Amino acid sequence: MDEHTLRIGCAAGFSGDRTDAAAPVVDALLAAGGPAALIFETLAERTLALAQIARRADPDRGYEPLLDELLRPILGRCLQGGVRIVSNMGAANPRAAALRVRELAREAGVAAPRIAVVTGDDVSGAAHRAALRECLGEALDTRVLVSANAYLGAEAIAAALRAGAQVVITGRVADPSLAVGPALAHFGWAHDDWDRIARATMAGHLLECGAQVSGGYFADPGVKDVAGLAHVGYPIAEIDADGDCVITKPAGTGGEITEHTVKEQLLYEVHDPAAYLTPDVVADIGLAQVEQVGPDRVRLGGVRGHARTATLKVNACFESGWLAEGEISYAGPRAEARARLAAEVLRERLAGLGPLRADLIGVASIFGDDAGRWLAATPDSGARDVRLRVALRHAERAAAERLNRELTALYTCGPAGGGGVRTALRPTLSTLSCLLPRELVRGTFEMLQ
């Protein structure tokens, strides 16, 4: 057993990820022995706004809806085996999530764990209103704010772990910080040890999307074949005292970890590779190296770090009206021509209501643009099985609903043979991002009593 290596497993890469991924990761962490942590990343850009809406409807909710399903299979074994759990499952209500974790521990029959709640990310309240108006502009006065959260870094997580927390529940933190926190707490790096923090940050970045580094979201039959995708193993980073890491996965699971799977994830959602910004550091992968060092074992080295920025990113979500979507199918001779005619009819009926998007599923529905330039430039391919899909947004519900009524009316008024109408109408949120001075946001933890 190697006490100098910290193993961090990741068992969820977004809200809605598989809930049976954690067990093999925990098996591997326990079998390896030594210090270990398990992270669950469950917050995408809009997840938190949806959680805020859930909390308004019920003050005891507003955290990850699948918390029970994610934690129940492994919580008892992690607590007994010394595997720390760090997750942003708290979403809009970390304290309620922590209380639920305590209840699950009781159900599992283990001693009451030390659970830390990290807060300070929510900047939607009165205390931050003036600063938020300065960075978001007039939107704050003219639109209905649903949520505003700053991306916290790893410091509060590390502090909670150093204080003995076995489980750390957060709201919005930068995804890689979920891994940087345990590394800071374990290795005791200085807060300005930029190179080491940057290396741990990129280890966290490789982990943060779960199976995306271990063969998930990679397969392309005949070109990129991946075995065992139905049971893809979730990743484990073995982090050394310098922050460098080897990415691996539990034995006996599907998927693969190769230089190619690691490179794809390394560059995922990166813009300038010399300046990957997180609250903890500016990471630089310009000279990074990726090397296969064994079966399903890839080493990441050469990451550099620079001083973190003076600001923190804030995501603010606003109510933004309604999205209407509908579909109708055409099949057989001239199916595509009939689907195209149906789109024209809808455009004429709904003229003036706002931009209407039309897609021919099976012909042109994804690469195209909302304005329809791509579809217009795509000649009739003579497709014989086509589903027309239309979408439009409007501030008013009744106006958006008109799309669905007009689409349904194609049953009797549209081109011949249209069938299988489905419509949907839902409220939408829009996001604005801005930067707040770091000193205005205080991430802190409290141990659940």
Add this chain to the structure above:
Amino acid sequence: MTALTVPLWRAAHGRTGDKGDRSNISVIAWHAALYPVIAEQITADVVARCFAHRQPSRVTRHELPNLQAMNFVLDGVLDGGVNDALNLDSHGKALSFLLLDLPLVVPAGLAPLLRGPDR
């Protein structure tokens, strides 16, 4: 020595990421010897033309020779991004496959390094 024209996906792979109305698409050579060929031909201008119908406000190419990879950052190509776009794929997750279908001229000597079926 002759050359052959193949779709880029036979020489490289990649993945799309999104933040707001900005998309990034990685292009990672299947083999180190293919990287210079890709870097010479798949320029920011070529990618901008490939996405012209989405009217990018800017296309930037970052080169990572250590990783035999490039990272393209495309601003303004997601019709407002996940919150505002009407596209089924509002994240633009499929866009890497539009880029990877670009034609690439490969010296015949490198043909054994290509992946996937000939046609």
